[in-house]
Amino acid sequence: MKTNQTYRFSVAPMMDWTDRHCRMFHRSLSKRALLWTEMVTADAVIHGDRSRLIGFNEAEHPVVLQLGGSEPAKLAEASRIAEGFGYDEVNINCGCPSDRVQSGRFGACLMQEPDVVADCVAAMRDAVSIPVTVKCRVAVDEDPPRETLFGFVDKVAAAGCEVFTVHARKAWLSGLSPKENRDIPPLDYDLVADLKAERPDLTIILNGGIKTLADSAEHLKTFDGVMLGRAAYQTPYLLAAADRLIETGEGDDTLDMDACLAALETYRPYMAEQLAAGWKLSSMTRHMMGLFAGQPGARGWRRTLSEKAVKPGADLSVLDEALRHVTEAVVPA
Structure with missing residues (x-):
């Protein structure tokens, strides 16, 4: 074969x-x-x-x-x-x-x-x-x-x-x-x-x-x-x-921030469709907790999603709030 x-x-x-x-x-x-x-x-x-x-x-x-x-x-x-x-x-x-x-x-x-x-x-x-x-x-x-x-x-x-x-x-x-x-x-x-x-x-x-x-x-x-x-x-x-x-066949374990952000943009329309269909935001965000593991702002990302995505009526503004912890984090020189 x-x-x-x-x-x-x-x-x-x-x-x-x-x-x-x-x-x-x-x-x-x-x-x-x-x-x-x-x-x-x-x-x-x-x-x-x-x-x-x-x-x-x-x-x-x-x-x-x-x-x-x-x-x-x-x-x-x-x-x-x-x-x-x-x-x-x-x-x-x-x-x-x-x-x-x-x-x-x-x-x-x-x-x-x-x-x-x-x-x-x-x-x-x-x-x-x-x-x-x-x-x-x-x-x-x-x-x-x-x-x-x-x-x-x-x-x-x-x-x-x-x-x-x-x-x-x-x-x-x-x-x-x-x-x-x-x-x-x-x-x-x-x-x-x-x-x-x-x-x-x-x-x-x-x-x-x-x-x-x-x-x-x-x-x-x-x-x-x-x-x-x-x-x-x-x-x-x-x-x-x-x-x-x-x-x-090459393995690279480095977190690619641009690729992760692009993936979220790709996933976002699907999330919007599922919210409109009655799914809770947490049904989707629970799978995303480790996306920025080890990066500045990752703790804020996880905390925002875990605390706010579970609330009734939570929408994509929660995702945006969580993402700001990462995108606005100051990376040490």
């Missing part, structure tokens, strides 16, 4: 974070980053309020819908719906370690059921023409990482999946909370690198613990792509340099 630049840089699916407002904000910073929805269960897509759950703006492309589930027929139907909505890709969550996904027999526990995942992939691929991909961990609990990861990938790849995003940690389904599962299990980049080296025809995207674009650039020498989660969300100014990383 030839490396597809679409996968060079992704923003991870994050529950309660990567909603449609977040994705539009991130798109205002990067034209080329691959954006992901929060995970949505197949049942919810089939039976729920689809417009609310999986509706998105055309400007978000390329965008992936991540699905949770383990029943091939339901995942196939949810995939058909996703393709009808215009998603560029559907992904099966085989990495989330929360109690909720365990009780529903999806997420990380599916690492122990590669035959089930293979059946799901086959059914989904039969149902749609868009790519069907998988996001997973390296193993679960006491399972041996190398045997588990390679066995899982081989079985699922045989069903037609060509793209795997691998969070390079084990998932501990008992003893660790979902939050602890993001940090405590040690990272094993070498194992995922071995997977790429020994399965060169597959597209392997590395996820887990990547904090900077400089680190991303280094990883891109080995992997087909990188996925950033909390770093992209908490310091979104990194996304302003993501397109250069995608195009040239």
Whole structure:
């Protein structure tokens, strides 16, 4: 398989974070980053309020819908719906370690059921023409990482999946909370690198613990792509340099003030539309807190947004007030 630049840089699916407002904000910073929805269960897509759950703006492309589930027929139907909505890709969550996904027999526990995942992939691929991909961990609990990861990938790849995003940690389904599962299990980049080296025809995207674009650039020498989660969300100014990383492989973590200001101008009409549609200003500004992290005036930016955007009737004048803390800050010589 030839490396597809679409996968060079992704923003991870994050529950309660990567909603449609977040994705539009991130798109205002990067034209080329691959954006992901929060995970949505197949049942919810089939039976729920689809417009609310999986509706998105055309400007978000390329965008992936991540699905949770383990029943091939339901995942196939949810995939058909996703393709009808215009998603560029559907992904099966085989990495989330929360109690909720365990009780529903999806997420990380599916690492122990590669035959089930293979059946799901086959059914989904039969149902749609868009790519069907998988996001997973390296193993679960006491399972041996190398045997588990390679066995899982081989079985699922045989069903037609060509793209795997691998969070390079084990998932501990008992003893660790979902939050602890993001940090405590040690990272094993070498194992995922071995997977790429020994399965060169597959597209392997590395996820887990990547904090900077400089680190991303280094990883891109080995992997087909990188996925950033909390770093992209908490310091979104990194996304302003993501397109250069995608195009040239060069990682620059310097905050580009002009690019950030331009992104806000791009995002502003969308914010106005959403306010007119009844959304609260805080629904959008909550994703913007870290935009100027480390810069003079950043504290005033955050404080104004956190205190005033939540008030009834808050409008774009709050954004302008917050922005003045940054634009009027005196930068030391």
